[in-house]
Amino acid sequence: MKRLYPDIAAYHSGYLKTDSHHEIYYEQSGNPDGIPVVYLHGGPGAGLSPNYRCFFDSSRYRIIGFEQRGCGRSRPFGDLRQNTTQDLLADICRLRKHLNIDKWVVFGGSWGTTLGLLYAMDEPEAVFGLILRGIFLGRQEDIDWFVSEQGGGAIFFPEYFKKFAHGISSPVTSSSILHAYSEIFASENEVNKLAALKRWYCWEERLSRLVLPVGTGELTAQYPIHLVTGLALLECHYLMHNCFIEENYIMQNIHRLAHLPAILIHGRYDMVCRPNSAYLLHQAWPNSRLQMVPDAGHSTSEPGIGYALCRATRDMARFIKEQQ
Numbered sequence: 001m002k003r004l005y006p007d008i009a010a011y012h013s014g015y016l017k018t019d020s021h022h023e024i025y026y027e028q029s030g031n032p033d034g035i036p037v038v039y040l041h042g043g044p045g046a047g048l049s050p051n052y053r054c055f056f057d058s059s060r061y062r063i064i065g066f067e068q069r070g071c072g073r074s075r076p077f078g079d080l081r082q083n084t085t086q087d088l089l090a091d092i093c094r095l096r097k098h099l100n101i102d103k104w105v106v107f108g109g110s111w112g113t114t115l116g117l118l119y120a121m122d123e124p125e126a127v128f129g130l131i132l133r134g135i136f137l138g139r140q141e142d143i144d145w146f147v148s149e150q151g152g153g154a155i156f157f158p159e160y161f162k163k164f165a166h167g168i169s170s171p172v173t174s175s176s177i178l179h180a181y182s183e184i185f186a187s188e189n190e191v192n193k194l195a196a197l198k199r200w201y202c203w204e205e206r207l208s209r210l211v212l213p214v215g216t217g218e219l220t221a222q223y224p225i226h227l228v229t230g231l232a233l234l235e236c237h238y239l240m241h242n243c244f245i246e247e248n249y250i251m252q253n254i255h256r257l258a259h260l261p262a263i264l265i266h267g268r269y270d271m272v273c274r275p276n277s278a279y280l281l282h283q284a285w286p287n288s289r290l291q292m293v294p295d296a297g298h299s300t301s302e303p304g305i306g307y308a309l310c311r312a313t314r315d316m317a318r319f320i321k322e323q324q
Contacts, residue, residue, distance in 0.1 A: 004054040004306050015075070016066070016091070016098055020082040024091050025073035026066035028099075030058035035128070035320055036101045037313070038092065039065040040119075042110030042134070045234025047072030047227065049300070055107075055309040060317045064104070066095055071230035078229055080237050085118065085244035092119050096126060103128055105316055109300060110134040110273060111235075114243060114250070121256045128320050129261040131312045133305065134270060134298050135278040137250050138243035140174075145274045146207075147239065148174040153207045153271040163219065164203040178240045185233055198223070200232035207271040208299040254284045261319060262288040263312040267296035267305060 013027035030053070037056065041048055047067045056063050067074045069083045069091065092115070096104065105128045108116030113132040120127045136142055145151040147164075149172040154161040165172045168180050184196040202219055206212065238244070262285060266278035275292065282290035291312075293304040300306055 004051075004310055005057055007051055007054050008058050016095055018069075018087070018091055018094065020087070021076070022069045022079065022082065022087075022091075023075045024066055024069065024095070025075075026064065026095060029053050029063040029065070030056060030061045032062055034058075034060050034062040035317055036062045036064060036099075036104035037107050038096070038104050039063065040092075040106065040108035040112030040115045041065070041068065042108075042112050043071065043231050043235055044068060044088075044111050044238045045071040045230040045232070046111075047230060052300075055300075055306065056313050057317065061105075061313065064095070064099065064101075066091070068234075070234055077226070078233050080233070083234070083237065084241070085115070085238070088115060089119055089122055093123060096123075102126065105313075105320070106130045107313070108132050110136055110298065111238075113273075114138045114245075117250050117254075117257070118245070120260060121253055124256065124260060127260055129263075129316055130257075131263045131265075131309070131316055133265040133300065133309060134273045135264060135266055135281055136273045137248075137277050137281065138245050139248050139251075140242065142274055142277060143239050143242070144174045146174075146272055147177045148172065152274070153203070156271060157206055160203060160206045164199055166199060174239070178236060181232075181236045182240050185236060194225075197228050197232040200236065201228040204231065204235070204272070208297060209302055210269060210295070210297045251280065251284060254281065257285065258287060260287060261316070263316065264288055264290045265293065265305065265308045265312060266290070267293050267298055267302065269296065270298045272298040 008029050010027040010029045016024040016026055039052055048065045053063055068088050070079045103126050106116040106120055114136050116130055168176055184192055264278050264282055266275055282288050291308050293308055296302040296304040
């Protein structure tokens with residue numbers, strides 16, 4: 001399949017109250033009687049991308065997208081209180097029950113793969129199968145890959161890493177990076193804070209694709225401040241706390257998902273998430289299928305990734321129909 005599905009509008013949206021002061025924005029699209037699929041966005045803090053529905057056949061799927069605590073249209077924006085992985089997992093469970101869904105497909109990208117795997121371990125009986133793109137296992141080595149001078153991004157994009165690590169003394173470890181940014185984000189110096197938010201966002205953007213459109217990935221580019229703030233604040237918050245999970249928790253518990261089918265998609269040149277993480281997960285999960293996209297990095301905007309996701313949702317729908 002060499003095209004994306006047509007974009008569509010949501011037929012319903014609303015806010016879900018949580019067990020705290022947070023309210024979660026969610027929306028539904030596609031066929032109300034179709035196969036339910038929950039879309040778990042990346043970041044943390046990225047929110048729903050404008051065209052996320054284009055990976056699904058809207059005649060087959062009931063597409064449920066929501067924006068995680070503190071980002072996008074969820075309220076209050078940028079709030080880090082009661083904002084942990086366990087809180088997000090509880091929100092997914094709460095949303096499924098709120099929408100009266102017995103079973104759904106879990107679709108996650110990047111940080112969304114971490115959430116998807118953890119959620120499926122908590123509620124395996126509520127999952128048809130998983131489609132995961134850009135595997136992030138939340139280990140220290142995965143964090144180091146993204147934000148240390150020994151990581152893949154720093155090795156391949158040293159001039160961009162120098163800007164990202166501005167003002168941080170050598171050796172530049174993931175710990176020193178995260179502590180420095182966390183202090184700036186918590187400060188009252190709005191000028192320094194905005195500059196740091198933008199540096200973080202530009203680093204993520206530069207690593208996400210093999211080739212960036214002209215004018216993007218630079219500090220001088222204009223970006224929506226809402227998106228920049230949500231991504232940088234929440235990503236730093238979660239990485240600072242090792243994603244609020246025990247070291248190597250996912251791989252140590254992957255046997256709990258052995259019975260569930262999974263389609264894993266990863267760009268061969270992904271500088272945000274380690275490609276060998278996808279291979280390791282696949283090796284430990286006999287019921288999974290792995291596709292390494294040869295001409296892609298991390299982003300769904302790269303054609304090879306987008307096409308692979310469309311094929312995956314088509315194949316998963318066929319599999320579910322055969323099982324029913």
